[in-house]
Amino acid sequence: MATTENGPGALEPRPAPPKEQRFSLNAIQELEEIASHYPERKAACLPALWIAQREYGGYLTPAAIQEVADRLGMSYAEVEGVATFYTMYNLRPRGRHHLEVCTCLTCAVMGAYDVVHELERALGIEVGGTTRDGEFTLSEVECLDYCGAATVVQVGDRYFTHVTADNVLNLIEELRQSEEYTPVKLADAIVKLHLPGSSQTGGGSRTGEQIRNNELY
Amino acid sequence: MSQFRLTQTPPSLNPPSDRMVRVKINGIEVEVPNGENIIESAKRVGVDIPYFCYHPRLSRGEAANCRMCLVDVYMPRKNPDGTETLAKMPKPQTACTLPAAQGMVIETESEQVVRDRKGILEFLLINHPLDCPICDRGGECPLQNNTIFYGPPTSRYIEEKRHFPKAYPLSEYVVFDRERCIHCARCTRFADDISGDAQLAFLKRGADMEVGTFAQTAYRSKFSGNVIELCPVGALLSRTYRFKARPWDLHTQKSICSRCSNGCNVKFDYRLEQLLRVNARVNEEVNEEWTCDRGKFGHDYVSAPDRLKTPLLKRDGEFVPISWTEALDRIVEQLRQAGSNVGGIGGQRCTNEDNFVFQKLFREVLGSNHIDSRLGRYQGPVNRPLFERFGYHGMGNRIADLENMKTLFVFGSELVDEQPIIFLRVRKAWRFKGASVVNAVTRVEEETTKVADFAEVNLIYRPGTEMALLLALAHVILHEKLLPKNASTSALAQRVGDWTPARAAAETGVAAEDIVRAAHLLVNGPMAILVGRAITEHPEFEALVEVLGDLVVATGNQGNLNIPGTECNTQGAMDMGVLPDVGPGYRPIDPPGMNTHRMLEAAASGQLPVLWIVGAKLVENYHDADLARRALENCPFVIVNELRLTETARMADLVLPAASVAEKDGTYTSCERRVQRIHKAFDISPDIKPDWLIFTEVAAMLGGTPYFSPRDILRDIAATVPMYAGISFRSLGDAGIRWEYPAGDA
Ligand code: SF4
Ligand code: SF4
Ligand code: FES
Ligand code: FES
Numbered sequence: 001m002a003t004t005e006n007g008p009g010a011l012e013p014r015p016a017p018p019k020e021q022r023f024s025l026n027a028i029q030e031l032e033e034i035a036s037h038y039p040e041r042k043a044a045c046l047p048a049l050w051i052a053q054r055e056y057g058g059y060l061t062p063a064a065i066q067e068v069a070d071r072l073g074m075s076y077a078e079v080e081g082v083a084t085f086y087t088m089y090n091l092r093p094r095g096r097h098h099l100e101v102c103t104c105l106t107c108a109v110m111g112a113y114d115v116v117h118e119l120e121r122a123l124g125i126e127v128g129g130t131t132r133d134g135e136f137t138l139s140e141v142e143c144l145d146y147c148g149a150a151t152v153v154q155v156g157d158r159y160f161t162h163v164t165a166d167n168v169l170n171l172i173e174e175l176r177q178s179e180e181y182t183p184v185k186l187a188d189a190i191v192k193l194h195l196p197g198s199s200q201t202g203g204g205s206r207t208g209e210q211i212r213n214n215e216l217y
Numbered sequence: 218m219s220q221f222r223l224t225q226t227p228p229s230l231n232p233p234s235d236r237m238v239r240v241k242i243n244g245i246e247v248e249v250p251n252g253e254n255i256i257e258s259a260k261r262v263g264v265d266i267p268y269f270c271y272h273p274r275l276s277r278g279e280a281a282n283c284r285m286c287l288v289d290v291y292m293p294r295k296n297p298d299g300t301e302t303l304a305k306m307p308k309p310q311t312a313c314t315l316p317a318a319q320g321m322v323i324e325t326e327s328e329q330v331v332r333d334r335k336g337i338l339e340f341l342l343i344n345h346p347l348d349c350p351i352c353d354r355g356g357e358c359p360l361q362n363n364t365i366f367y368g369p370p371t372s373r374y375i376e377e378k379r380h381f382p383k384a385y386p387l388s389e390y391v392v393f394d395r396e397r398c399i400h401c402a403r404c405t406r407f408a409d410d411i412s413g414d415a416q417l418a419f420l421k422r423g424a425d426m427e428v429g430t431f432a433q434t435a436y437r438s439k440f441s442g443n444v445i446e447l448c449p450v451g452a453l454l455s456r457t458y459r460f461k462a463r464p465w466d467l468h469t470q471k472s473i474c475s476r477c478s479n480g481c482n483v484k485f486d487y488r489l490e491q492l493l494r495v496n497a498r499v500n501e502e503v504n505e506e507w508t509c510d511r512g513k514f515g516h517d518y519v520s521a522p523d524r525l526k527t528p529l530l531k532r533d534g535e536f537v538p539i540s541w542t543e544a545l546d547r548i549v550e551q552l553r554q555a556g557s558n559v560g561g562i563g564g565q566r567c568t569n570e571d572n573f574v575f576q577k578l579f580r581e582v583l584g585s586n587h588i589d590s591r592l593g594r595y596q597g598p599v600n601r602p603l604f605e606r607f608g609y610h611g612m613g614n615r616i617a618d619l620e621n622m623k624t625l626f627v628f629g630s631e632l633v634d635e636q637p638i639i640f641l642r643v644r645k646a647w648r649f650k651g652a653s654v655v656n657a658v659t660r661v662e663e664e665t666t667k668v669a670d671f672a673e674v675n676l677i678y679r680p681g682t683e684m685a686l687l688l689a690l691a692h693v694i695l696h697e698k699l700l701p702k703n704a705s706t707s708a709l710a711q712r713v714g715d716w717t718p719a720r721a722a723a724e725t726g727v728a729a730e731d732i733v734r735a736a737h738l739l740v741n742g743p744m745a746i747l748v749g750r751a752i753t754e755h756p757e758f759e760a761l762v763e764v765l766g767d768l769v770v771a772t773g774n775q776g777n778l779n780i781p782g783t784e785c786n787t788q789g790a791m792d793m794g795v796l797p798d799v800g801p802g803y804r805p806i807d808p809p810g811m812n813t814h815r816m817l818e819a820a821a822s823g824q825l826p827v828l829w830i831v832g833a834k835l836v837e838n839y840h841d842a843d844l845a846r847r848a849l850e851n852c853p854f855v856i857v858n859e860l861r862l863t864e865t866a867r868m869a870d871l872v873l874p875a876a877s878v879a880e881k882d883g884t885y886t887s888c889e890r891r892v893q894r895i896h897k898a899f900d901i902s903p904d905i906k907p908d909w910l911i912f913t914e915v916a917a918m919l920g921g922t923p924y925f926s927p928r929d930i931l932r933d934i935a936a937t938v939p940m941y942a943g944i945s946f947r948s949l950g951d952a953g954i955r956w957e958y959p960a961g962d963a
Contacts, residue, residue: 076431
């Protein structure tokens with residue numbers, strides 16, 4: 001190898017990560033079904049990454065990217081390019097519940113930042129952080145297209161509406177009680193969306209009545 | 218096995234139509250092919266449209282992202298009353314993606330375009346570090362140039378720019394300065410379109426976007442150096458050239474790469490007798506504008522500190538430096554004693570001029586026909602097996618012809634290592650022209666640039682079973698009647714016997730279906746065969762070539778069987794007659810002299826008093842290394858012309874310091890028989906001599922007529938070798954001349 005003034009160290013290219021095969025039989029069937037919808041296998045890249053995100057426990061490791069690339073006959077770099085382009089693919093582990101608080105215009109007017117600050121205080125983390133126990137990750141996101149029910153917080157495949165600094169702790173409590181691992185659940189819901197017979201994703205929306213009554217789940 | 222498969226791209230590189238249309242560019246009317254890219258049309262009329270991401274050899278897939286090439290466009294529009302008016306497109310368009318159409322009017326200097334270009338450059342410079350004083354690209358940088366001519370004089374950006382570590386070592390040869398990248402996607406498209414290893418991609422997005430490899434692994438490509446030249450800024454830099462010089466301090470000399478037989482046209486950039494970098498020169502027929510990494514970075518031997526700078530004589534087992542006068546006296550004394558019983562080996566890496574004088578010294582002055590440039594296993598009559606049957610030695614096709622084949626059969630070759638530029642043509646044929654590739658090799662390496670990534674069928678056979686594989690392919694072709702009735706299949710039919718795919722599958726380890734699939738592709742002509750080292754070094758070489766010959770005859774592809782040479786002047790050494798059985802121009806010699814192997818045997822048994830080895834690494838590379846060693850030990854006087862003290866040179870009695878490709882004038886003949894000129898760049902030491910000068914001095918001392926310059930020698934070559942008639946330094950020009958066999962000779 002030619003030498004550079006940098007010498008060996010953090011800047012040197014890394015060795016190739018080990019390969020894994022974590023797609024279950026069911027996952028492989030799903031992938032083949034989805035791939036069969038397109039003239040080229042690589043067109044199935046996005047759903048394949050969702051399958052991988054589910055199979056690899058909620059985030060895409062280098063091995064997950066390699067597995068997707070190998071299964072679709074794409075180059076590793078190309079799949080990594082796709083995976084890093086879209087923000088909904090997780091490249092690092094997230095908390096068991098990923099709290100995505102909308103701080104776009106309407107929600108901001110309706111006190112979204114109070115919600116964010118309350119969450120930061122209660123969880124002891126900053127936006128972008130994950131709690132030590134791995135339960136919660138907190139993010140700010142742009143408009144979730146549910147402005148009529150501001151402030152909106154998305155957790156996995158579910159929307160929580162009319163969230164305020166006062167009621168957000170209830171939400172936290174409720175999530176703590178639940179058994180779900182929401183990044184995986186979200187990934188699964190999105191995969192299902194690509195399969196025949198399913199037409200919608202999400203944990204369902206509330207009726208107008210529920211919304212008016214400021215009911216959470 | 219191959220991990221990924223890029224798709225074939227429809228032929229977007231060429232103008233899509235022969236129909237001509239009239240367009241008007243800045244008021245100048247011009248006829249251009251329908252659909253031609255407007256940047257190219259503008260070049261025709263001398264209008265300069267600035268650009269960064271556009272590149273004529275790369276697909277437009279991800280491109281049109283720099284926005285530098287904006288122009289105003291007007292199209293004729295029919296009014297309801299039948300009259301025509303010119304309608305302006307509401308926004309400027311990117312000329313690099315704009316296909317020429319009848320009546321199109323282009324303005325490149327309108328007030329809006331001028332202002333937009335300034336805006337684009339201001340954006341591009343927002344995050345650009347502008348560290349031109351320490352940038353290798355400074356002085357030859359498209360970003361600098363476009364900014365001077367089209368950019369704003371000042372910047373309004375006062376915020377912090379984005380920062381990255383300055384020199385990320387991307388590959389063995391390339392460092393990457395991400396701060397300077399303008400995201401033109403040339404490097405990523407190169408990896409997809411040309412080299413095909415697809416290891417570079419854009420990661421992340423928006424302001425965070427960067428070029429990278431998967432998981433920060435090293436960029437491993439056999440062609441990584443090209444991205445340095447492609448990058449329109451100083452983001453991709455050569456590890457060996459970085460900080461070595463300012464471009465305006467470099468001297469440049471045109472040359473030909475000395476590292477393989479493909480004959481890439483290159484420029485040697487040097488300063489103070491140091492070769493600092495090798496860049497490609499455009500030759501559409503040969504390397505287009507690419508080089509492989511071996512060529513680009515493998516010339517460090519030229520300026521290596523351990524170059525030999527004086528003749529060395531072995532006294533009591535130790536080398537002592539001696540003067541040239543003494544060295545020549547010694548040689549002459551030994552040669553006089555030996556008479557015609559002397560042997561000469563080598564010359565594949567010397568120029569035609571060196572080789573011509575080499576054989577002339579042996580044949581005409583010393584009276585010996587024991588001279589051979591070949592180091593491979595096959596050392597039989599040179600006219601067998603190809604010339605006698607098809608009328609050529611080596612390659613039947615031009616390198617450029619390969620891209621027009623429908624099917625390419627790569628047989629027993631690590632093509633990318635053995636013939637890098639032929640590899641790129643084969644890939645181009647596949648990627649842009651829809652060719653199918655059949656690849657028969659003994660193993661496929663992981664993670665490198667390789668044919669297996671795009672071959673339609675990979676036949677991975679057990680070493681030694683080449684014949685069975687070949688006969689099974691022929692069997693399928695004949696028994697499934699894949700050829701038209703009038704095909705001349707008789708020769709093939711006699712051979713195939715009962716080599717059914719099933720039987721061959723058991724023998725070769727290749728699946729029978731794959732053999733059948735491959736056979737079906739091979740009849741889809743025009744088809745060309747490229748044969749590699751596994752065949753040329755095969756004990757059954759001649760028999761295999763016979764069958765391959767029958768195959769091209771049967772499928773109607775006469776002249777498409779190619780056995781390219783290995784070294785930069787393998788072909789030229791043969792043309793010049795550095796062979797035991799033929800002289801210059803393949804004139805038969807009777808009686809033939811000893812070939813390399815027999816010379817070594819004679820030397821090993823003490824029967825050859827003088828052996829002269831010219832730039833051949835026998836001990837290192839000869840297939841019977843033990844024989845080579847014994848020969849050098851037992852031969853009383855071994856002379857070696859070398860650049861450095863190789864293992865072979867170490868065993869010599871007299872080592873002569875020879876000039877490298879950068880230190881001499883002359884010509885090489887590439888594997889496709891293209892005679893190309895090398896130009897002397899510099900002298901490293903006054904005591905280093907080009908090989909021809911050494912030979913001519915010895916010849917003169919023994920009573921031969923001396924030559925005074927390579928030009929002088931080439932004149933003699935042109936007069937003696939029929940195929941080189943008319944070739945001179947002047948007539949070769951920059952592109953070289955591919956010689957043809959004189960009519961009626963074949
Ligand atoms: S590194 Fe150079 S060639 Fe590659 S995208 Fe950036 S500017 Fe373009
Ligand atoms: S392909 Fe051959 S001639 Fe071209 S740069 Fe590489 S080694 Fe040199
Ligand atoms: S602004 Fe929050 S959902 Fe639209
Ligand atoms: S050259 Fe046209 S957009 Fe870059």
